[in-house]
Amino acid sequence: MHRSLPIESRPFLALAHELGATEDEVLEVIRALITHDVIRRYGAVVRHGRIGYSSNVLVAWDIPEERVNEFDKVVREIDEVSHVYERTRYPEWNYNIYTMIHGHSRDECLDVLERISNSVKIKEYVSLFTKREFKKRKLDLDSL
Amino acid sequence: MTIFDSIDSQLINQLQYEFPLVKKPYEELANRLNISEDEVLSRVRRLYADGVIRDIGAIFNSNMIGLVSTLVALQVSEDTIDEAARIISSYAEVTHNYEREGDYNVWFTLTAASEEALTSTLTEIRERVRPSRYLSVPAKRVFKIKTNFRA
Numbered sequence: 001m002h003r004s005l006p007i008e009s010r011p012f013l014a015l016a017h018e019l020g021a022t023e024d025e026v027l028e029v030i031r032a033l034i035t036h037d038v039i040r041r042y043g044a045v046v047r048h049g050r051i052g053y054s055s056n057v058l059v060a061w062d063i064p065e066e067r068v069n070e071f072d073k074v075v076r077e078i079d080e081v082s083h084v085y086e087r088t089r090y091p092e093w094n095y096n097i098y099t100m101i102h103g104h105s106r107d108e109c110l111d112v113l114e115r116i117s118n119s120v121k122i123k124e125y126v127s128l129f130t131k132r133e134f135k136k137r138k139l140d141l142d143s144l
Numbered sequence: 145m146t147i148f149d150s151i152d153s154q155l156i157n158q159l160q161y162e163f164p165l166v167k168k169p170y171e172e173l174a175n176r177l178n179i180s181e182d183e184v185l186s187r188v189r190r191l192y193a194d195g196v197i198r199d200i201g202a203i204f205n206s207n208m209i210g211l212v213s214t215l216v217a218l219q220v221s222e223d224t225i226d227e228a229a230r231i232i233s234s235y236a237e238v239t240h241n242y243e244r245e246g247d248y249n250v251w252f253t254l255t256a257a258s259e260e261a262l263t264s265t266l267t268e269i270r271e272r273v274r275p276s277r278y279l280s281v282p283a284k285r286v287f288k289i290k291t292n293f294r295a
Binding site: 001002003004005007008009010011012023024027030031033037038039040041042043044045046047048050051053058072075076079081082083084085086087088090092093098102126127128129130131132133134135136137138139140141143144 | 156159160161162163165166167168169170171181185188189192194195196197198199200201202203204205206208209211215217229232233236237238239240241242243244245246248249251252255256257261279280281282283284285286287288289290291292293294295
């Protein structure tokens with residue numbers, strides 16, 4: 001199911017055959033996995049760089065624990081923010097929240113960043129713009 | 145950037161945000177866009193060939209299927225960065241690998257089936273790359289993941 005869907009009129013048929021099930025059963029399983037949050041999304045993964053999002057930046061924020069939920073409420077609504085994670089802090093790298101921002105240009109990313117910073121009134125952050133993408137791939141579950 | 149028309153844009157958005165979970169999804173998309181199923185199939189093939197679409201399928205929540213992962217930051221010298229990147233990217237457990245601005249210039253994600261496997265792979269990478277600085281920042285909480293983009 002993690003493999004690519006064939007580009008043909010009845011794309012679930014091959015998978016159904018392999019599993020000894022009907023297409024309806026396969027679709028039902030997919031829907032159930034979505035409901036139970038095992039599958040986050042079923043659909044196309046697009047190379048955002050090919051549709052104009054040429055700039056992206058990882059921003060590491062230092063946000064006090066009691067303000068984290070407030071920060072989440074703000075960035076949740078911003079489309080240009082694709083990822084928000086809370087990660088381990090270190091004395092030498094004292095940041096706890098990480099956001100990934102995508103834009104059509106560096107300026108657009110900076111605008112979004114400023115908007116977030118002003119909205120939550122947090123100025124403690126570092127912006128780590130992407131210089132080069134070495135690798136970006138879907139996880140190959142068969143290899144683990 | 146690929147040149148595509150407004151039907152391609154709509155198709156790209158539909159494929160990401162509203163993929164029809166029915167027996168004949170491309171026929172359903174054809175109905176929504178007022179074109180033939182054959183045209184949808186041919187446009188999708190072209191978008192794949194042009195590298196606009198990476199994949200169509202299930203995106204799993206890796207922590208829901210028993211996997212562990214971390215984000216790693218390294219500082220490597222300018223003249224060794226390409227080789228370091230090559231070594232890191234060679235691991236199937238590494239899905240994202242980037243050069244970034246800042247003191248830590250290489251950032252990558254590592255996913256494994258267990259903590260032991262993760263630590264073992266990370267140790268091996270560190271031994272081969274020999275970064276001058278290193279940081280592993282595993283996730284404590286995931287607030288948002290939204291990997292679709294409006295065309």
